Amino acid sequence: MKRLSNIDFTRGIVMVIMALDHVRDMVHVTAITQNPTNLQTTTPLLFFTRWITHLCAPTFVFLAGVSVYIQLKEKGVQSTRSFLLKRGLWLIVLELTVVNFALWFDIRFRTLIFEVIAAIGFGFVVLSLLVKLSSRNIGIIGISIITLHNLFPLIPFGEGSQLGVALRPLFLPNAFPTGAQSFFIIGYPPIPWLGIMLAGFSIGNWFYMQENEMQKRFLKAGLIVLLLFVVIRFLNFYGDFPWSPQKNAVFTFLSFNNITKYPPSLLFVLSTIGISLLILAYTSVPRKFESIFLTYGKVPLFYFVVHLFLVHAVTLVILLLQGFAWSDLNFGTFAFGRPKEPSGLELWAVYLMWILVVISLYYPCRWYARFKESHRDWNWLRYL
Numbered sequence: 001m002k003r004l005s006n007i008d009f010t011r012g013i014v015m016v017i018m019a020l021d022h023v024r025d026m027v028h029v030t031a032i033t034q035n036p037t038n039l040q041t042t043t044p045l046l047f048f049t050r051w052i053t054h055l056c057a058p059t060f061v062f063l064a065g066v067s068v069y070i071q072l073k074e075k076g077v078q079s080t081r082s083f084l085l086k087r088g089l090w091l092i093v094l095e096l097t098v099v100n101f102a103l104w105f106d107i108r109f110r111t112l113i114f115e116v117i118a119a120i121g122f123g124f125v126v127l128s129l130l131v132k133l134s135s136r137n138i139g140i141i142g143i144s145i146i147t148l149h150n151l152f153p154l155i156p157f158g159e160g161s162q163l164g165v166a167l168r169p170l171f172l173p174n175a176f177p178t179g180a181q182s183f184f185i186i187g188y189p190p191i192p193w194l195g196i197m198l199a200g201f202s203i204g205n206w207f208y209m210q211e212n213e214m215q216k217r218f219l220k221a222g223l224i225v226l227l228l229f230v231v232i233r234f235l236n237f238y239g240d241f242p243w244s245p246q247k248n249a250v251f252t253f254l255s256f257n258n259i260t261k262y263p264p265s266l267l268f269v270l271s272t273i274g275i276s277l278l279i280l281a282y283t284s285v286p287r288k289f290e291s292i293f294l295t296y297g298k299v300p301l302f303y304f305v306v307h308l309f310l311v312h313a314v315t316l317v318i319l320l321l322q323g324f325a326w327s328d329l330n331f332g333t334f335a336f337g338r339p340k341e342p343s344g345l346e347l348w349a350v351y352l353m354w355i356l357v358v359i360s361l362y363y364p365c366r367w368y369a370r371f372k373e374s375h376r377d378w379n380w381l382r383y384l
Contacts, residue, residue: 004070006207006214007063009290010279012297014059019307019361020354021053026315026336027353029344037258039251046347047254054261057116058269059276060300061193062200064120065142068127069135069204077131083382084128091121094305102308104331105316110182111333117304119188123197130198139202145195146269150239173262183333192263196273215281222277229270239266295362298369307361312336314353319343 025031034041036050072080095118104111130138152171157164168174174186206217233256236242243255259268296303316337319329328339338344345353372381 005290005294006280006282007066008294008297009282010059010276010297011063011300012293012295013279014056014276015296015300015303016293016358017053018056018060018304019311019358020049020351021056022308022311023354023357024049024053024347024350026311026338027318027344028350029342029346031344032335032338039246039255039258042254044250044254047258049347049350051257054259054268055272055275057188057193057261058196058264058272060116061120061123061196062273062276064123065127065197065200065202066204066207068124068131068197069201070207072131073204073208081128081131084124084131087382088121088124088128091124092118095121098305099308102305102312103336104333105312105337106331108182110179111185112178112183113185113187114190115187116193117301119190119193120197122190123194126194127197127201135202135205138198142195142198142200142202145191146199147266149192149195149263150266171263185333187262189263196264196269199273218277218281222274222281225270225274225277229267229274232270233267239270240268292362295366295369296358299365299372302368303361303365306364307357310360311357314357318345 024036030036030041030046036042036046039047068080068084071083075083095115096112099115099117100109100112101107103113127138130141149171152167155164157167169176169186169189170191171189172186173189176184178184203221206214209217232239233243240259243252243258246252246255257271259265259271261268264272316329319337319339320326322343324339324341324343328341329337330339331337375381
């Protein structure tokens with residue numbers, strides 16, 4: 001069906017882009033020591049390399065909400081509720097086990113991080129409780145969260161407030177020591193990301209429109225959302241940290257577009273989801289070009305897990321080829337095996353490695369997509 005192709009195509013695009021971010025994170029020479037969006041140290045190309053990958057997580061979460069609506073429409077409330085609850089809990093477990101091992105390669109699991117897969121799992125669990133509400137009401141909840149959660153830090157919790165302690169991890173990134181050298185990190189605070197999923201659910205009915213009408217709706221919505229981003233960002237009073245004039249016009253433009261992902265600010269959501277809506281409105285794409293991204297987009301969880309293992313393994317091979325011994329490698333939090341001495345690849349080589357990683361995953365993803373298609377009677381495959 002065309003609506004599913006739109007979803008898989010858009011998801012495929014952002015997942016290919018996502019691999020660039022993880023390659024840069026693990027192997028770029030300054031990834032461990034510098035923030036690519038720090039205007040004091042970055043370059044325009046490095047900033048863009050990070051900025052373009054902002055599309056990935058919110059689009060992934062938004063489309064997860066859309067997919068829930070489609071499942072609800074086709075399977076009914078009870079089946080959807082049961083599936084969401086089980087899949088949501090499964091995704092949280094998967095994040096804290098397999099995905100965390102792929103990130104850190106630390107068999108002792110000294111660092112556990114709650115990120116996008118777990119945030120989607122949390123959203124599924126919450127949606128399992130909300131599926132009887134109308135898509136309009138769910139959309140109102142989602143948009144309210146997206147619009148208002150930036151106010152949370154302004155709530156005057158008293159010193160030592162137990163309510164504040166309980167709520168902060170739901171709205172803001174947090175780290176909790178779990179031992180002398182171990183941590184549990186909330187990288188993706190679940191409530192702001194839940195808002196994005198609920199917003200995605202609320203537009204699920206657009207995929208049941210006639211194709212031309214659907215494309216017009218996405219195009220109009222995307223342009224309106226991006227216009228809102230520009231206006232609110234220009235006013236510079238709400239939705240993210242202020243932008244400011246910089247040393248030249250290029251860096252001023254970067255400051256204008258320097259938006260906050262952790263947690264996803266209002267302006268972050270407007271800019272990324274606005275672009276995603278425009279991608280969903282595509283009208284004509286060369287068939288071969290489309291089929292490539294559809295291949296990745298049909299098996300998102302498989303691609304996500306396998307690409308993390310592959311990128312991390314290749315990173316370690318590169319470090320060993322650069323002359324480091326295994327004993328030099330540091331598997332601590334956010335080190336990814338990188339030694340304390342300078343190591344890694346320049347940005348041009350990061351792009352080359354990204355392209356090779358994505359190409360190498362094409363045939364495994366195509367095989368797995370065909371395997372799932374030919375084994376639809378294996379219900380457990382729905383969870384993968």
